[in-house]
Amino acid sequence: MIVCKFGGSSVANTQQIKKILNIINQNEQRKIVIVSAPGKRYAEDVKVTDLLIQLYDKVLLSEKYDNELNDILHRFESIEDELGLTTSLTPLFKTQLLDLIQNYNNQPLRLLDALKSSGEDFNAQLIAAYNNQNGIKTTYLSPKALNMIVSDEPGNAIILDDSYDKIYKVIQNIEGKIIIPGFFGVNENGDRVTFSRGGSDITGAIISRSVHAEIYENFTDVSGIYAANPNIVATPASIHNLTYAEMRELSYAGFNVFHDEALMPLYKEGIPVNIKNTNDPDHPGTMITKSRASSGVVGVSCDSGFVSINMTKYLMNREIGFTRKLLTILEDHHISYEHMPSGIDDISLIIRKNQFNDNLYELITEIKNQLNVDDISVEENIAILMIVGLGMKTQVGTANKATEAFRQNNINLKMINQGSSEISMMFGIDETDERKAVQAIYDAYFTA
Numbered sequence: 001m002i003v004c005k006f007g008g009s010s011v012a013n014t015q016q017i018k019k020i021l022n023i024i025n026q027n028e029q030r031k032i033v034i035v036s037a038p039g040k041r042y043a044e045d046v047k048v049t050d051l052l053i054q055l056y057d058k059v060l061l062s063e064k065y066d067n068e069l070n071d072i073l074h075r076f077e078s079i080e081d082e083l084g085l086t087t088s089l090t091p092l093f094k095t096q097l098l099d100l101i102q103n104y105n106n107q108p109l110r111l112l113d114a115l116k117s118s119g120e121d122f123n124a125q126l127i128a129a130y131n132n133q134n135g136i137k138t139t140y141l142s143p144k145a146l147n148m149i150v151s152d153e154p155g156n157a158i159i160l161d162d163s164y165d166k167i168y169k170v171i172q173n174i175e176g177k178i179i180i181p182g183f184f185g186v187n188e189n190g191d192r193v194t195f196s197r198g199g200s201d202i203t204g205a206i207i208s209r210s211v212h213a214e215i216y217e218n219f220t221d222v223s224g225i226y227a228a229n230p231n232i233v234a235t236p237a238s239i240h241n242l243t244y245a246e247m248r249e250l251s252y253a254g255f256n257v258f259h260d261e262a263l264m265p266l267y268k269e270g271i272p273v274n275i276k277n278t279n280d281p282d283h284p285g286t287m288i289t290k291s292r293a294s295s296g297v298v299g300v301s302c303d304s305g306f307v308s309i310n311m312t313k314y315l316m317n318r319e320i321g322f323t324r325k326l327l328t329i330l331e332d333h334h335i336s337y338e339h340m341p342s343g344i345d346d347i348s349l350i351i352r353k354n355q356f357n358d359n360l361y362e363l364i365t366e367i368k369n370q371l372n373v374d375d376i377s378v379e380e381n382i383a384i385l386m387i388v389g390l391g392m393k394t395q396v397g398t399a400n401k402a403t404e405a406f407r408q409n410n411i412n413l414k415m416i417n418q419g420s421s422e423i424s425m426m427f428g429i430d431e432t433d434e435r436k437a438v439q440a441i442y443d444a445y446f447t448a
Contacts, residue, residue, distance in 0.1 A: 002029045003213045005182060005204035008039025008047060009221040010278040011123055014082035020219070021127070023281050024177060025136055032171070032211065034182045034204045035127060037119025038075065048075055048119035056115045059101055060108060069097060076122055083130050093122050109154040113184065113194045120181035120200065128179040137176030143185045143192070146170050148206065150185035150193050157185055157193040159206050159265070167210035180207060198259030209265040216266060216273045218258060223277040224286030225250075225258070227299045228442040232435050237446055239299055240284070241292045249388045249424040250301045258288070297389035297398065297445045302438050304431045306338065306382040307356070308414065309349040309364065312375040317344040325371060333363055338384070339426060341417045348415060350428065353380065382414060383434045385427045387441060392422060399425060405444035411437050 006020045024030040037048040051072045058065035077090045097118060104111035121142065128140035147166035150157035163185075171178065182200025184192050195202040201218060208216040225247075226236040242250075244267045251258060258275060266273060267290065276285040316322055323340075326347070330337060339350035356363075360378065368376050392398045399418075402425065406413055415428035429437050 003208040005034040008036040012039045036200045117184040124181035148185040152187040201259035201262035205262040205265040223283040302385040304383040308379040381431045405440040409440040
């Protein structure tokens with residue numbers, strides 16, 4: 001059995017919806033389909049999810065929201081009309097939205113999750129109805145009907161372990177195609193709770209593990225994954241095969257083609273992922289697997305928005321418990337760190353800037369007072385560049401090639417770190433050098 005997920009651009013309009021149905025209906029193995037909310041139809045367009053958030057904002061401010069509600073309904077109504085759907089679902093969608101607003105009007109976080117997940121939910125209902133109308137037996141299944149029970153963390157849900165078996169029991173005896181909305185599950189009380197950014201990828205992974213899929217096909221608007229960001233590097237090389245670990249490293253530092261958290265359910269079962277293009281479904285795309293033949297550098301990625309907190313203390317390495325105390329302070333502030341490069345008398349914390357809520361210097365003061373460091377400083381506007389590849393540890397000169405590329409392009413390195421797995425190297429640079437650095441590293445490894 002093959003599980004397919006289609007992203008927002010793949011279901012943005014009638015033409016795209018017909019494409020995805022052609023893809024799944026022509027292959028009996030493609031039984032289960034996860035869909036996103038309709039994305040942009042053209043550059044200036046607004047995604048349905050963004051329209052739903054605009055509706056939420058109006059409700060939250062107790063302002064009139066008729067225009068926002070009508071914009072959402074009109075978007076789905078136009079898709080229905082173009083598809084020639086004989087029975088309109090728009091009145092049902094309106095009722096569902098109004099019910100959600102009434103039920104969660106005094107619970108902002110619940111209301112936000114309930115509304116912004118409606119794009120996926122409505123789209124799944126609409127696509128299933130259209131496929132049935134065309135004579136293809138198709139069942140729409142909501143996360144609630146699937147018993148997809150998740151943790152009660154609005155905007156950051158995690159699937160509960162016993163949900164996998166429950167989902168399988170619901171799906172195993174259903175004939176025909178199955179359409180499932182991505183992006184959200186439900187808590188123990190049946191309230192909607194969304195996954196984090198790119199959550200439809202997570203839904204696809206959860207379903208794939210639940211039904212022990214042979215493969216999870218993730219359809220986007222690109223033919224697989226490139227060795228570098230094509231918005232920076234012109235026509236970068238395609239990556240034919242990646243491991244879960246390599247994809248995780250690349251996703252962490254800015255690769256947005258596939259949500260890195262979606263790898264966890266697949267990793268445990270060893271289910272391969274095939275990143276494919278809705279507009280070119282015969283292209284082989286990129287396979288993500290648990291293992292592959294070793295090779296050199298496979299990709300370079302870069303992400304900005306980091307802060308470095310640098311500490312120095314004489315004889316730090318002799319002080320038992322120093323790192324534990326430092327991490328306890330971070331925990332007390334609900335902050336996680338990304339990297340921790342260190343020497344015998346110094347240590348740095350690399351932290352995503354978006355974790356701070358005007359409390360950065362409060363944290364600095366607390367570290368200084370509790371740990372009695374000799375010196376502490378903060379560097380902001382840092383970008384993290386990752387060079388990733390399974391075979392790096394066996395190839396002499398890999399790091400030297402990178403540092404030479406930085407030198408030739410006058411890019412100052414703020415830090416260097418290599419993980420114990422030796423499949424990646426991390427370089428801290430100034431955000432202003434991000435594009436230049438990606439191009440320089442790509443040229444060094446892929447065109448030299």
